[in-house]
Amino acid sequence: MNTPYQVPAWFFGFDIGMEILYACIAALITYQAYRVYRISAEQSIKHLAIGFGFISVSYIIWAGVNSFIFATIGNAVEGICIGCLREVGQGGLYLYTGLFIAGLVSLVYATLHIKKPGVYYLLLGLSLTIITISIQKFATSRVVALFFLTYIAYHYWGCYTANKNPCTKTLLIGFIFLLVSSIDFMFSPRFYQAYVIGHLFELAAYGTFWYALIQTKKYGKQKKN
């Protein structure tokens, strides 16, 4: 993996904290989706739970890789290029990328409402193949993520125009933030600022997801009563 991204030394630690926070929010959505799946036995909800589960684990791995880098070179250098940590960080970053893309594929598959595992296999297989044969794997993974996130945002836009559900609108905004962060991360191998801004957009995205989850639970309880 060629220089996957550049991190300013002052941002080390903050990024790890943020990644753990994203993992926690994604895990909360996974838990809630799994709870609803246990009652409803709906396959699309199961795929949503799997999707956010993959995403949650991917962020934990990313935080682990960054923690390793932080522990190894710490704050000794200004504007660190992580490419030099090829042997150690590479495996972790491959895993992070693969799981993140698998998460997005699962989310896309959940919205398709089809029972054809072959479609899932094709989407995931083709995405991972493109990333594997690419030289700039991290940036390419973000391009692939961009395609999936565009589709997801479009899907949520369609749902919102149909159901006018405020929670769907909140989730749509969250996915747009995630989409923008993916665009931004494409520039992170060249500009360390992109890494910081990408994290801030992700923070906005997961904050929005968290808010949508709370809204969903609140409205669900209100309707029940």
Add this chain to the structure above:
Amino acid sequence: MHSYKQKNMANKKRTRLEIIRDILEVIKMKSGRIKPTHILYKSNLSHGMMEEYLAELKQKQFIKEQKTPTSRTYHITEKGMHYLTEYQSIAQFTSSFGLNE
């Protein structure tokens, strides 16, 4: 004269979850035991669609089928009752996350 529910159902296409809820409620109302013809009449579905839904509900263990040489009846299970209790939360979650069919 149409009831409010019938009018509402005519104006809006029901989601899959709503159809499942309607079928389960029909079974529940009939003291938990009902013939397929009654389900067909009450749930406002075609025969083919009803059979598909009944097969799905059986597979999900929301209902149980009892066959005799002359007829078959359905009764709601505890899992099916739990689905009805939690229906609003499930519907809100699937609607929010854009998973409605």
